[in-house]
Amino acid sequence: MSRVDPICSAGVGSLSVRSSGRPEWTIRVVESQPAEPTAAEVAALAELDEPALVQACLSGMRQAFDILVERHRRAVYQLCYRYVGNHEDASDLTQDVFLRAYRGLKSFRGQASLGTWLYRIGVNVCLNKVSARKPPTQNIDENAQIPDTAPDPLSNVFRAERAVQVREAIAKLPERQRTTLILRMYHEMSHQEIADVLGSSVGAVKANFFHALNNLKRILHASR
Secondary structure, three states: OOOOOOEEOOOOEEEEEOOOOOOOEEEEEOOOOOOOOOHHHHHHHOOOOHHHHHHHHHOOOHHHHHHHHHHHHHHHHHHHHHHHOOHHHHHHHHHHHHHHHHHOHHHOOOOOOHHHHHHHHHHHHHHHHOOOOOOOOOOOOOOOOOOOOOOOOOHHHHOOOOHHHHHHHHHOOOHHHHHHHHHHHHOOOOHHHHHHHHOOOHHHHHHHHHHHHHHHHHHHHHOO
16 A cells, blocks of 8 residues: 655645545645744844844744843833732733733734833733722813923932832822823833823823822822
8 A cells, every 4th residue: 555645834634535446645734833043043133123023023933022021021010010019910910911912913013112012011901900099189181281390200209218108199099190100200201102102192191190290299198
């Protein structure tokens, strides 16, 4: 009995064809796997910019995503820590952010930077994790005239021994105010960058920041 085993690269499976008095033909169909990159290719990835790394990752080079994680892990972790206030939960949330980013990388269109896109995922993941306790506050008018010179950014307060009280007070802010304050004060993002993360206008970001600072001062004063 003769046998022919052609190898194809479209799908996975097998097919046998029998006919009385005729040879049996067995066709094996296997899925082709991308070749592992060489050490030189992996080393060259570190020199690529982020759009090129995204394309390399989408083409099947998982090592490219490892480099993206290494570049942004610290910033994403710090963002998560600002929301939950402990290292264990922050680490779990950071992993969740990058897992969602990996699964959704095909949807990344490059309109904003990869860092902005990761912050957007991070904010959503964190807000799903923590529940905001909303204190009474004034409504925010996106068209309100907010001066470019913000109130005292409380830099002295952030560096003071009352760091725990500050974190607790930030947790009481409405979601948008809290996120804006965290991105502005801790991550030193511009109003435009924050607007890109939140999908809002620069005017709304300025208003959120303005009211967040005032509400934070009020909460801290009340806690004395």
